Amino acid sequence: MILFAVESSRLHDCSLNNSGVAVIFVKIKKIDPIILHAQDTGSHESELNVGGYAGFQVVVHVETDEGFDGWGECCTGGEYGESALAVKTLIERGFVPRIKDEDPRDYRKIWEKLYTDTSWFGRRGLTTFAQSGIDTALVDIAAKSYGVPASRLLGGRYRSEIPLYASLLFDMDDVWGTAEKGARYIREDYFGAKFGWGMIPSKPFGANPEADEKMIAAIRETFGPQGNIMVDVGRYVNWSSDHAIRMAKRFEKYGIFWLEEALPQDDLRGYERLTNSTDVTIAFGEGLYTIYDFAEVITRHAADLLQPDASKVGGISEMKRVIELARINNVRWVPHNWSTAINSAASMQLVASAPDGFLMEFKQESNPLVSELSKEKFRIEKGKLIVPDLPGLGIEIDQNVVDKYRWQP
Ligand SMILES: [Mg+2]
CATH class of the missing domain: 3.20.20.120 (Enolase-like C-terminal domain)
Structure with a gap:
C-alpha cells in the first residue's frame, strides 16, 4: 500500500519508494534463488573437485511491491551442485509460501519464523544456508527502503x-x-x-x-x-x-x-x-x-x-x-x-x-x-x-x- 500523505510525526518510521513516495507497508512479492557456477580461474581443474568450494553458489533475489529489491547469498559449494539444488528447493518449496507478502523490514521476525518452522530438519547446514541468503536480501531491502547503508x-x-x-x-x-x-x-x-x-x-x-x-x-x-x-x-x-x-x-x-x-x-x-x-x-x-x-x-x-x-x-x-x-x-x-x-x-x-x-x-x-x-x-x-x-x-x-x-x- 502506498501512502501519499503521512503525518510528519510518523515520517521517521517511513520508507520512501523509488518515486520518493512515503510508504508504511512493503510486501515481499518475488523470491528467486539462482544457482551460479564459476571456477576459480587459477585452480588446477584436473585435480580440484570440479566446481568445488567456490563453484556453486546460490544467490537470492527478493523483489517487493514498492520497487525495492535485495540480494543475498548462500555459500553452498558442493562438488556436483547438489547442495545448491537442495537450497534452491528449500527456498522455493518451503520459504516462499511462508514469507511471501511479509514486510522485509521485519527481517529478524522472519528469521525466527523460518528457524522455528524448519527446526525438525534444519537449525544447521543447508537450511541455514537458505536462511542466510534470504536474511541478507531482506536486510539489503530494509536499508535501501530507509535510504541508508546496511551498516547504519x-x-x-x-x-x-x-x-x-x-x-x-x-x-x-x-x-x-x-x-x-x-x-x-x-x-x-x-x-x-x-x-x-x-x-x-x-x-x-x-x-x-x-x-x-x-x-x-x-x-x-x-x-x-x-x-x-x-x-x-x-x-x-x-x-x-x-x-x-x-x-x-x-x-x-x-x-x-x-x-x-x-x-x-x-x-x-x-x-x-x-x-x-x-x-x-x-x-x-x-x-x-x-x-x-x-x-x-x-x-x-x-x-x-x-x-x-x-x-x-x-x-x-x-x-x-x-x-x-x-x-x-x-x-x-x-x-x-x-x-x-x-x-x-x-x-x-x-x-x-x-x-x-x-x-x-x-x-x-x-x-x-x-x-x-x-x-x-x-x-x-x-x-x-x-x-x-x-x-x-x-x-x-x-x-x-x-x-x-x-x-x-
Ligand atoms: Mg579457512
Missing part, C-alpha cells in the same frame, strides 16, 4: 575504510613462489596475507611438518618482520590436537598472526585444548552455524578469534548477533569471506557497523563471482577497502553476469 541499519557506521588481508592458497611445489604471491600484497599495504589448504588437494599444507615449517619460514623471510601471516590448515589434512599443539610451537618463532582451522570442525574439545596450550592465536568458525554454535565456542574458550561467514551462519542479521556476542565476551572476530561479491559486501557492512571490527578477508584467487558480479567494483586503496556511501549492501548486481554464470542442472 545495523546500528551505526564506525569506519569508512577497512584493512584487508589477502586470502591465498599454498602451492607446496613452489615455496618461494607462494611466499612472493603474498609479498605483493604486503608491498601494497595490506594488513597481511593468509595462505591455506593447497592448490592441489593431494599435495596439501599440513601433511609434512618439515615442509610446512620450511614454507612458513620462507614466507616470513620474504615478508620481512612486519607483514602479518595467517596460516589456514584447512580440511585436506586431519590433525590431532597433539599434532596441532606441536605445530603451533614450531610456528611461534615466525610470529604468525593466527593459526586457522587446525583441527576438524567438530573437535571442540581439541580446540579447547589447543587454544589453552599455545600463545599462537587460534582462529576458527567458518563451519559454524547461528549464534548457538558460536555461544558454545565462546563459553568453552575453544578459539581466540572467530570467523563467522554471513552467507552460511544465517545471514547478515544473525552474524550481527554473533559478533555482538563475541564483543561482549572480548573475543576478536574477522568475517570469513570466500565466495561472491554479495558476501564481500555483507562482510564489509558488518565490519563497518561494529566498534571492534578491524579486519576483513578478501579473496585474491581470481573468481568472476567476486570480481564481476557487482557493477560497482570494490575500491581498494593502500590495502584498505573503501566503504561506499550507498544504500543497502552498497553494490549493484549486474544482471548480465548473473545470466552468464547461471547454472541449469
Whole structure:
C-alpha cells in the first residue's frame, strides 16, 4: 500500500519508494534463488573437485511491491551442485509460501519464523544456508527502503575504510613462489596475507611438518618482520590436537598472526585444548552455524578469534548477533569471506557497523563471482577497502553476469 500523505510525526518510521513516495507497508512479492557456477580461474581443474568450494553458489533475489529489491547469498559449494539444488528447493518449496507478502523490514521476525518452522530438519547446514541468503536480501531491502547503508541499519557506521588481508592458497611445489604471491600484497599495504589448504588437494599444507615449517619460514623471510601471516590448515589434512599443539610451537618463532582451522570442525574439545596450550592465536568458525554454535565456542574458550561467514551462519542479521556476542565476551572476530561479491559486501557492512571490527578477508584467487558480479567494483586503496556511501549492501548486481554464470542442472 502506498501512502501519499503521512503525518510528519510518523515520517521517521517511513520508507520512501523509488518515486520518493512515503510508504508504511512493503510486501515481499518475488523470491528467486539462482544457482551460479564459476571456477576459480587459477585452480588446477584436473585435480580440484570440479566446481568445488567456490563453484556453486546460490544467490537470492527478493523483489517487493514498492520497487525495492535485495540480494543475498548462500555459500553452498558442493562438488556436483547438489547442495545448491537442495537450497534452491528449500527456498522455493518451503520459504516462499511462508514469507511471501511479509514486510522485509521485519527481517529478524522472519528469521525466527523460518528457524522455528524448519527446526525438525534444519537449525544447521543447508537450511541455514537458505536462511542466510534470504536474511541478507531482506536486510539489503530494509536499508535501501530507509535510504541508508546496511551498516547504519545495523546500528551505526564506525569506519569508512577497512584493512584487508589477502586470502591465498599454498602451492607446496613452489615455496618461494607462494611466499612472493603474498609479498605483493604486503608491498601494497595490506594488513597481511593468509595462505591455506593447497592448490592441489593431494599435495596439501599440513601433511609434512618439515615442509610446512620450511614454507612458513620462507614466507616470513620474504615478508620481512612486519607483514602479518595467517596460516589456514584447512580440511585436506586431519590433525590431532597433539599434532596441532606441536605445530603451533614450531610456528611461534615466525610470529604468525593466527593459526586457522587446525583441527576438524567438530573437535571442540581439541580446540579447547589447543587454544589453552599455545600463545599462537587460534582462529576458527567458518563451519559454524547461528549464534548457538558460536555461544558454545565462546563459553568453552575453544578459539581466540572467530570467523563467522554471513552467507552460511544465517545471514547478515544473525552474524550481527554473533559478533555482538563475541564483543561482549572480548573475543576478536574477522568475517570469513570466500565466495561472491554479495558476501564481500555483507562482510564489509558488518565490519563497518561494529566498534571492534578491524579486519576483513578478501579473496585474491581470481573468481568472476567476486570480481564481476557487482557493477560497482570494490575500491581498494593502500590495502584498505573503501566503504561506499550507498544504500543497502552498497553494490549493484549486474544482471548480465548473473545470466552468464547461471547454472541449469
Ligand atoms: Mg579457512
